[in-house]
Amino acid sequence: MDITKYVLAVDDERSNLLILEKALKQTCHLITTTSPFNAIPLFEKYLPTLVLLDIDMPEMDGFELCEKLKAISAEQSTNFIFITSHDEFDYEQRALQLGAVDFISKPLNIPICQLRINNQLHITRQTQLLKQSHAALAKEREHLRIILRSINDSVIATDEHGFITFMNPAAQRITDWDQQQALGEHISKVMTLTDATTGASLLNPIEHAIHEERAVAMALNTQLISKEGFTYRVEDSASPIITEHGELIGGVIVFQDVSETVEMVTRMTHITQHDQLTGLPNRLLLHDRMIQAISKAKADNEQVATLVIDVDNFMYVNDTLGHQAGDEIINHIAKQLQMIAGNNVTVSRLGGDEFVFMLGAVKSYSTINYIANKILSTIKEPFTIKESEINVTVSIGISIYPQDAYSVEELIRHADTAMYKAKKHGKNCYWYFSEELSDELQDRVAIERELRDVLNRQALILHYQPKFSLKSGDVCGVEALVRIEKSNGQMLAPDLFIPIAEETGLILALGKQVLEISCRVAKQWHIQGNPTSIAVNIAAQQFNQSSFCQSIESLLKKYALPANLLELEITESALIDNFEQAIETINQLKAIGVSVALDDFGTGYSSLSYLKYFKLDVLKIDKSFVDSINSDNTAYSIVSAIVTLASSLALTLVCEGIETQEQLDTLKAMNCQLGQGYYFSRPLPLDQVESFMFERDKH
Structure with missing residues (x-):
């Protein structure tokens, strides 16, 4: 056990401290006290990584003690977890305002305590490792300017044509090329660079630097494949080598293996790119992958199919079975879609009961039809939640690049339009975006134009529906309902222009x-x-x-x-x-x-x-x-x-x-x-x- 990993626990009930000692004896060095006042000198002495505070204490409550401890050392990176039997909103809000990272409910549960506290200690360790990694990289770059051959960074120099003239030991290790073997070889042969996401080949930055006679950085998301087939995520910079007389005689590239750092950052940022309920890529990650798929399809003369999948009657099912069952249904569908997905496929949850199935490198409609039918038949299969048999179906809308749209936004919007068409035709089916649906989009554009014109002229019309007392029959108020009169004199129904107003942001002016x-x-x-x-x-x-x-x-x-x-x-x-x-x-x-x-x-x-x-x-x-x-x-x-x-x-x-x-x-x-x-x-x-x-x- 690392005895420098101190945790301070403050609780006026000794029994709770004994439980914590039992739960954490293999995890950290726990310092305990039943007195909030004794906690202050203990905190100053040990500067703990984590402080566990009871909220209700007779001498000083946990909130006040937390403020005092935070004031002792503003630079000390200590996290606070509150131990409480309260579940009121005000307590939670106050704790979060003070910077609490978690809560432990009373009565204390040893496994839960271990998990919550271990999680916080693990996050702290990972943060420290990340800081150390960045510090090490900065130090290595500094050494580069001082002693070329003794640094850990990989260095390769070439002549003005890109043929290798020098490799330091670090570069030899990462490329699996011995310097004697590499001398005279072209930089593109020794340093095989590809895009880490798409696998596309990348031009070596040293070639850019020589050609343009300026410093060039490596493209983001670059990976190096060594001679033995090992893959490394790398960062680098390349510069031309120019004599004092201005003569270009070659180039030099300095690069580092940042695989561990990238992996750590990837884990830490995973939550920002994935749906928390299902773990599927969210809208942000889907957008990035669709851009990449479209770019590749354009180069390879292929297609990208976007399938928007919406659960039929989900609101009714959710209201009938409850929130938890609704979440289980969403998770079940997510797993089924993942099972169907293969190569060049991204399954994403946009939110609610809506998913996107993105197929890259599509060469025929038969592939799309097969996938759509597979989704329909698989989701339709009954499954069980809490001993109750559940039957759900989905409706699917399909749009295709480049036939239907060229941008991510248009592809999703057109697929969404087609999905609603599928619902109108009985649900549990799929529908392709078509010119007919495009005409419907044109109608929407016309409605948006009418809406903007009416708002600019401040020419909205309100109708009023009275509300009545059912007992006396008296009018007791009215509801204002907005109407729009089109330029041709016809009234436009609210269900036509309200959704458009919401999508375009005109709802605010309306x-x-x-x-x-x-x-x-x-x-x-x-x-x-x-x-x-x-x-x-x-x-x-x-x-x-x-x-x-x-x-x-x-x-x-x-x-x-x-x-x-x-x-x-x-x-x-x-x-x-x-x-x-x-x-x-x-x-x-x-x-x-x-x-x-x-x-x-x-x-x-x-x-x-x-x-x-x-x-x-x-x-x-x-x-x-x-x-x-x-x-x-x-x-x-x-x-x-x-x-x-x-x-x-x-x-x-x-x-x-x-x-x-x-x-x-x-x-x-x-x-x-x-x-x-x-x-x-x-x-x-x-x-x-x-x-x-x-x-x-x-x-």
Whole structure:
């Protein structure tokens, strides 16, 4: 055991320290104390690599002690792990703010303690090794300028034609060439350089340096293949050798074996390039590999096929079986896709239930068809989760380079378009991108053009759908719904332009104008003596802007509008993009006095968990449940459960999409509070909704 590897543990309960001593006796030199005050001199004496702190201690809590220890030596690279029985958010936030790297829950579990602490010590060791490696390389470069033959760097010199005139011992070892054998050989023969990713041959930098008479660095991602077939990752620089009279007489290259450093960096950066749930390449790594595949296909006159794979009805399956089962399904599909993949294939998870299968060096459509059918048949096979048989299918969209697109972004976008076409044709099938789909893209471009024009002219139209008390039948507010009038006078449906607005970023300008119009109308009604709350749908991109709350507050002040007359409807996607920021934003909105509603409740990934963390005012039951409430026992039970839940949490409940008297009667019997839908009123233009509401009230 390395006794210089000190760990300090502070806990007022001696029993916990005994457990830690037992868990770590083979791992490190553990110093323990039950007194926070004694911990300070111990820390100064040993300067431990890791400190384990109990949070709840009578003399001084773990947070305060942590601050004192960190203040003792700002340069000491000590990590802190908190030992606690608390699982509240505030404790976790405070610990992370203080720089904690991990938590150990009470009661203490020896195997878990060992794993968590060993992991931190291992990370520390790896970091130190990495620093040492970089320091060693820097030192070697310094030696290069002092004593050529005694350095560890490899050095090869050539004449002006690239034929070798000198090799130092380090260069001989890495290339497996003896200097006597190498003398007179061309540099390209002795130093075989290739791209570490693609395997493509690379021109030796010394040839560039001689030709251009300037210093040249080796291309990134370069590997050297020795005479005996060993592979090394190398870094180097090459320079021309020029006499004092300006005559070019050769070149010199200095290079190092950085294989271990590259391997270490690769491990440390793996998480940034791979999906944490499945371990598959993420969007960033996929993008890089597709660029390489396209480049190779262009040179070899081949094709690259991009298959976007989306799980059919995953949201329903996930809501039915739960979050954990949903993750297991995603992992199962990831493993199946990896089993199907072969050479020149990258399987990536873009997020959610969407995957990409990228085939490089494709020579025929039959190969693509075979893979697509293999994916469909393999995924369709039933599997078991927690003793329950699961059946899922996928829809696949396919685009091909260079027929359909030339860039990575276009290939994925076109494959995504084709995938939605496959879903429209019954799912569990694959669909190629085509000119027909290209026409659909052109339609999208036209819609985007209309949208930009309307936003530039500030010519948005709002319709308003009243919300009613199911008990009294009174109007108790409206929901603002945006509409666009095309240049030909026709109305453009929201489901056509809203997705495009989100994809292009125009949703921010759209949302801002809708809020502006809504606040102006609400103020007008308030002045007329008809104060009516207006609910406005807020897009995820809009909600997650850092200036969102400030913009809401500014609008309320601009129109002198009481905050209770504005309600903001957000969806689950707005909450999951940035969980902590969403909590802060909702708290700020509540402080302003604005009501916050969660739209489409019950259809999201884990909506119930949000009720614990977010201070919501309103839940809106999705229309899909109301549609089948009288024909589907499951839908009935879900709505009934949500009604009970909302009542117990003092949340206002709004049922969307009420269209029949039968639905209304059922919801009233459940004691649902509010509702909206075609049964009461369709969304109406401003003048019609005013007549509907205010003339109605007079009667």
